[in-house]
Structure formats: structure tokens, C-alpha cells
Amino acid sequence: MVIDQGDPSSSDGHHVDAIRSAVRAxxxxxxxxxxxxxxxxxxxxxxxxxxxxxxxxxxxxLRQIRGAFGTLFLAEEHLFGSGRxxxxxxxxxxxxxxxxxxxxxxxxxxxxxxxxxYEFGEESVVATWTYxxxxxxxxxxxxxxxxxxxQ
Numbered sequence: 001m002v003i004d005q006g007d008p009s010s011s012d013g014h015h016v017d018a019i020r021s022a023v024r025a026x027x028x029x030x031x032x033x034x035x036x037x038x039x040x041x042x043x044x045x046x047x048x049x050x051x052x053x054x055x056x057x058x059x060x061x062l063r064q065i066r067g068a069f070g071t072l073f074l075a076e077e078h079l080f081g082s083g084r085x086x087x088x089x090x091x092x093x094x095x096x097x098x099x100x101x102x103x104x105x106x107x108x109x110x111x112x113x114x115x116x117x118y119e120f121g122e123e124s125v126v127a128t129w130t131y132x133x134x135x136x137x138x139x140x141x142x143x144x145x146x147x148x149x150x151q
Contacts, residue, residue: 015120016081019088023074031062037124044128068100069110077113086118096141103141112136 018037025033035055043052053061066072072094079088092112097105114132118125 012081012083015084015086015118016079018120018125019079019081019086019118020076023076023090026062027073029066031059031066034062035059038128039121039124039126042125042127044130046130046134047132048134064100068096068098068105069094070097071095084120086120087115088118089113089115092137100141101138103138106141108141110137110140112140 022034022037025036035058038055038058040055042055044055044058045052072092075091075093077089077091079086081087090113092110092114094110096103096108096110099105112132113136114130116131117129119127
């Protein structure tokens, strides 16, 4: 799939700022405020998954993870954009304090790296692609893991 990046000189800073604003809201516990930066038809394509997640599924997932990892924080490592695209490298950190997808709280620390590419329409994100080792989190909270270290 080829994505029309539009005029590379337009909106670069605006789109990067929009992603920063969304993540700032998420880090403050504002799942709804985070999602306001995404078009209702936005799909999140995740490497290794057969089908993309809808915005409603993303919302449910974020609420589950916020509930299980009360000290959750998504830290920016790299964030840049050109035209309609923004690329971010994130580091998700937190402590497993509540039940998550069948795992009882282990009080282990998580430290998960991901990379996301966001495509903007006129006003909001219209598509997202997420890359990384999505099993990192589960290896880190498993009771039989080696102290939840990043692998």
C-alpha cells in the first residue's frame, strides 16, 4: 500500500504536537481525551495480528491496561513527522497492580518498547500501524519469568 504523504512542508509540527497531546492525556488517565485525536473510523494495524483493531477495541484495550497498570506511563523516545505521517518510538512502563487478561497482579515492573506510525487526515489520525514484540509485556508479568526483565 502506498500512502500519499501530501505536501511534506505542511502540518509536520501540528501533527507531532497532536500525538504528544494525545499521549499526555493518556498518561494523565484520560483515555477519552486520547481517543479524541483519532477519527472514529481509524483502524490500528498491529504487526502479527490478522485483523486491525477498531477504535472501540482500542478503547477497551486501553481501559484494561490502565486498570491493571495504575502507574502506567508512555514515554516518548523519538517522535517526528513529515506530511501526513508521524512516527513515534515509545517506551511503556508501569507496575502490574491489577488483573490483566487472566494474569493476577504480580507487582512486577514492565518496560515495553513499541514503534507506531500515524497517518493524519484533515483533523485527526485516520490509521495507525504498531510494530514491536507484543509478547514482551506478558513475558514480563508471568509469575515464572525472570524478574520481569526486558528481553
